[in-house]
Amino acid sequence: MTDIVFLGVNDVGMRIYEWLCQRDSVDVKAMLTEPDQLDIIHQIVPEFIVSVGFDHLVPPEILSLPTEDSVNLHPSYLPYNRGKSPNVWPLIEGTPAGVTLHSMDTEFDTGDIIAQKRVETEFSDTGKILHQRLEDAQFELFTQTWPEIESNNIEYASQDDSAGSYHAKDDFVELCELNADEELPVKTLLDRLRALTFPPFDNAYVDVDGERYYVDIEIRKATDDDETETNGLLSSY
Template sequence: MSEELDVVFLGINDAGMRIYEWLCERDGISVHSLLTTKDQLTVVPEVEPDYLISCGYRHIVPKEILDVPKEACLNLHPAYLPYNRGANPNVWSIVEGTQAGVTLHHMDASIDTGDIVAQREVDVDFADSGKDLYKRLEDAQVELFTDVWPEVEEGTAPQVEQKREAGTYHETAEFQELCELSPEEEVTVKELVNRLRALTFPPHDNARIEIDGETYYVEVDIQPESS
């Protein structure tokens, strides 16, 4: 039996690339592949790795693939599970006021519902935009993974069951609805500001409103008085 741990990595975003590069440089690990598309998953049964590691991968991994790795399939999710399963967790933490954070968890056939290995809270300030929080969550994912991975290697990492009936879940369609601002909608000032700052993610145009047949894009820039 090889002394090295065989890993197949799934990812595409900045945090995923940083973790992938960290694993590639770590002694005792052989990272066979970096997969970013769904059709590349055929590599997993060919390699039969010890671990499947995911960070920033945008596709659901079918059960027949999850059953292949000898040790575990682990995913990093930029949310404090069970809150904000699914898409755009940085946005919903701001809009709904749920705890922001990052979680390393086992992958299962559902979305972000597997047993939790480790997680870490991330603070949210009223001046944060969606982009500010997104970047902070990316950094926290890298820090959490590199801190916990030695325990994963040693087989001493915790495994805590999630309560599936708890928490929140959001789909991409809900984010798209959030971007559409209605001139007739009545909300409190704080609710509107939270929504706009959550959707502020330059250079992307997210929040939009139509006035007299013309579409306008809206961003906010919040600065504390002390700055």
């Protein structure tokens, strides 16, 4: 029986938590969602800490308690897009999208990699669409990899410190404010708008004539039927 303390709060975290609870080989001792709950790990001393969607940095004295490892599931293809909003930056910067299971250390998303999975993107993707795709990939990667972790049949790979990227919450907040007078290439603007489109949340906004307007976008890939309809419309004039 493998003893676990689970750290998490988001949707895919709940999916993985429930999946672990259903495994006969796993005993989830606690699910913690706030940093002031971490002291309980001193009493439990589990084999593993598993973090999925825990937004707080876990201090070194807690990470040292598990007898095996502390692992985190991050929705980016590390070392790219460490930190916040990893569903946004691949659409803006063209960095690889994906998910990574890694060992936790004293900084966000910098520990040795256990397993990774690339996630493809399209120009029609929005931030919400990519977020959903990354959630599914996280669940798939974790459930495929966990049996190997239980059996101690994994190899760790160091991250390349010379590559990658990191984004803080302030980077996302700054991205949301559109300057009505700024000139941008069309694709650059579209990439920014689609990355920020995440209904029902209002992210991108622009102030015009003293009023604030929120902006979402939808991009559709053309099909043969679309082209036929367009040609028919043009021929009617």
